[in-house]
Amino acid sequence: MKLPPVLRLVVRNFASNLDPLTVTIRFGQPAVTIIVLGTMFSTIISSSVTGGTSYTAFLVPGMIAFQMITGGVVSGNLFWLDRRWSMVEQVFSGPFLRAEYLGALVLTSLLFSLVGVGIMMLVGLPFIGLPSLSVLGTGAVLLTVALGSVFFAGLLIALGTRLRSANAYFSIQSFLQLFVIFLSTVYYPVTSKTPKVLAVTFYVNPLTYAANTIRDAFSGSLGGSDLVSLGILALLAAITFGLAVLAFRSMDLGPIQ
């Protein structure tokens, strides 16, 4: 039986470009962060700072939110490599629509993020136990990561259509990751002592909304602010996906370095 074109492309994305070492590093880095950073900072950071939980329990939802970047980066890099090695042209000259190729990239990002969510939950299990997630809470976590991965995939794909040098693409991608992670509530909460400029910057960052919503889902305290966060994430995801579509429509297929 022939799979639908989008799924064939997703299978190809996973089979062709995700070598075991890359996958291990992508998931290994946040896993090690939970284990090492969580353990070490739990001993020095008071639970009053992290809302009454241990630092590890604070960190695990943050690392789950981080998976949306992992997924976005994976599909952004896939697209970049496909451009670099002319597979974009090869696929476009085959039985696929350009929208299907874009859809497959986003779906790849989504699947990768969701697998990452599962892994982070497993890694966090020995430290924080099984979180008491309600059906609504589980839905909120998955939706948050899904929207976030669409946001980052869209952003990096749009970037990938415009940049002609591998150096430029990977430098900007690394810088973005660093900027987005450290200027969010993934590692630390926004408190009354947080400098105002930083606090404002944190709330320009979609990862903050994602981390906060997932934390609320884990603690069973989802509320109106989380609905607003999801709305903001959905809006940002729609904007970057729209940008990616527009960028695709006028994409140069000329040589890149």
Added chain:
Amino acid sequence: MPPKELVLETNDLGYAYAPDRFAIRHLSVGLHRGEVLGLLGRNGAGKTTTVRLLTTLLPPTEGSATVLGMDLRTGGRALRSRLGVVLQSESLDFVSVERNLTLYAFLWGVPREVAKSRAEEMIELFELEAARPRKPWALSGGERRRFQVARELMHDMDILFLDEPTVGLDAIARRRILRYLKVRAERGLSIIFTTHILHEADLLCDRIAILHLGKLIALDTAEGLKQKYGGAREVSVGFVTPLPAPLRLELVAGLQARGAVVVEPVSAVTADRIAFRATGAEELLPWLSQWAHSRSIAIERMSVEEATLESAFLGMIGEADEPEDGEEKEPPTDHLPPGRLGGLA
């Protein structure tokens, strides 16, 4: 024999990369089932643009084309699913050669068992056994090219586009691929083939289209092109006995009067032979025979250099390169900005 079905037809097809800046223009050409059509031309002549237009990678900006009964502009997936394309640039996935072949077949929806047996066939045919477990970046340039052609042949198609498929291949590999393509064409596959190796085009192509500065300047069989555009060819004549000086001078004057350029004049040392170059060299042969016969001179041998596709090509491009008075030349198309992809089709 009934005429073969026309599988591709273009009418005044063109692509402008900017207003009034055309990479290809007024292209009107047809391709029949089982026919191999060669696209020849200098770098930037519009060969790759033509391939990209006909495979829907670029949207035409003027004219029309029908491919397998479908409009090029609206055919989309239905059209592309019956084409095969070997691009000029290397395209590959980061898995072994064998996995690349089966993965590509999977993308095209080829059943797993068919893909496996076809991969074996291609690995053998394209001499990729040693390369089978290697990743594409570990292959030599020639292996990569062979791999790329092999990969495209993993799926079924009606028309195959090959953009310089034999670059970097040794003579044996080249011949092997050309022979295989010829067999596939005999079984009904239509092929559009671009190359700079004119001998290849001569061997493989049923017809050859010559593109120059984005325009089609000739379309004929290789033989037809040689006949029409073969240009001046060299004729060598040997006499049984050396010619006396007055006759030598008379012969040279007679040849020159008929437009020939004598390249080896008969002198006292070489009085038993003469060599000259002339356009339409065959037409001078009856005159030469008559001249010798009327003077009781016996000719020992007479040979005319064979016309080659290269001489025809050079003849054509040379003529086309000469601008007419007041005519402004178009810019070379190899400096074009890269093409745009157009809408999501």
